[in-house]
Amino acid sequence: MLQASYTKGIIEAGVDEAGRGCLAGPVFAAAVILPPDYIDTELNDSKKLSARKRELLRKRIEAEALAWAVSDIPEGVIDEINILNASILAMHHAILKLDLIPELLLVDGNRFKPINNIRHQCIVKGDAKFMSIAAASILAKTYRDEYMCRLGLEFPRYDWANNKGYPCPKHREAIYNNGPCKYHRMSFRLYEQLKLAL
Numbered sequence: 001m002l003q004a005s006y007t008k009g010i011i012e013a014g015v016d017e018a019g020r021g022c023l024a025g026p027v028f029a030a031a032v033i034l035p036p037d038y039i040d041t042e043l044n045d046s047k048k049l050s051a052r053k054r055e056l057l058r059k060r061i062e063a064e065a066l067a068w069a070v071s072d073i074p075e076g077v078i079d080e081i082n083i084l085n086a087s088i089l090a091m092h093h094a095i096l097k098l099d100l101i102p103e104l105l106l107v108d109g110n111r112f113k114p115i116n117n118i119r120h121q122c123i124v125k126g127d128a129k130f131m132s133i134a135a136a137s138i139l140a141k142t143y144r145d146e147y148m149c150r151l152g153l154e155f156p157r158y159d160w161a162n163n164k165g166y167p168c169p170k171h172r173e174a175i176y177n178n179g180p181c182k183y184h185r186m187s188f189r190l191y192e193q194l195k196l197a198l
Contacts, residue, residue, distance in 0.1 A: 002044065002131045004037050006106055006121060013067075013095065013102035014132025017087045017109075018046070018140035022165035023175070024158065024184045025148050026072040027083065029090035030139035033067040033100050034132050043134040045127040046141040058142045061135045068135075069097035070143045079187040088113050094136075108133050155181050 005012055017029040046054055062068060071093035078086040092115050095105065105112075105120035108127050112120055123129060127137040145164050152160035158174045158181070165171070165183075180190050 001039075001041055002129060002134055004034075004039060004131055006123075006130060007104060008036075010103040011066075011100060012104045012106055012132055013098060014126070014130060014134070014136040015091050015095065015105050015107045015112075016127055016133050016136040016140050017090055018137065018144045019165065020083055020087055021167070022185070023167050023171065023188050023190060024075065024160070024165040024181075025151060026074045026144070027078060027087050027090050028070060028072045028140045028144035028147070029087065029094045030068065030070045030136040030143070031091070031094040031098055031102075031105075032061060032065050032132050032135040032139060033098065033102060034065055034135060038064070038131060040131065043131050043138075045125070045134060046137040048128070049138070051145070054138050054142050057135075057138050061139060065135065067098045067100040068139060069094045070139050071097060072144070072147070075183055075185045078185050082187070083185075084111060106130050106133050108137065151183055155183065
């Protein structure tokens with residue numbers, strides 16, 4: 001079972017992103033502050049959960065968290081500052097939107113930039129270790145998936161309703177056949193993706 005906290009007695013926020021590896025659309029991030037000693041045995045890394053389970057947990061997290069926030073950085077900014085910086089910026093925006101000020105940030109992964117002198121701890125695969133990070137991963141993932149489905153209505157040929165912008169064969173083939181659209185990340189070596197589709 002995932003751990004409830006990293007350090008007892010302080011306000012911790014779990015932070016995670018979704019969509020770093022996609023060829024199109026924004027990168028999303030979420031920050032979540034759960035109640036002390038919060039336990040939910042169903043919480044886990046969002047990638048290990050079904051879409052239906054993620055949606056159920058999203059509602060529970062939003063109802064039971066002390067504070068939560070979601071933010072996104074669009075593909076144009078990703079192209080300007082690169083995906084790592086855009087992911088961290090999305091995390092910063094989510095943290096700043098929280099109704100509570102955290103004393104410690106538990107950040108999934110191994111890269112982060114300090115914000116507002118708040119202590120932080122990077123944790124590789126933290127979304128499979130700590131409940132607050134898992135909760136953040138679920139919110140970031142569900143909000144991004146929802147957004148990509150809306151974009152998919154505008155550009156159905158890329159099948160974003162199913163692939164959410166990730167470089168699966170059908171998405172690569174659609175780029176090869178149709179070229180990229182305004183939501184593609186032009187800094188992501190899309191023409192290498194075209195070669196993969198051949």
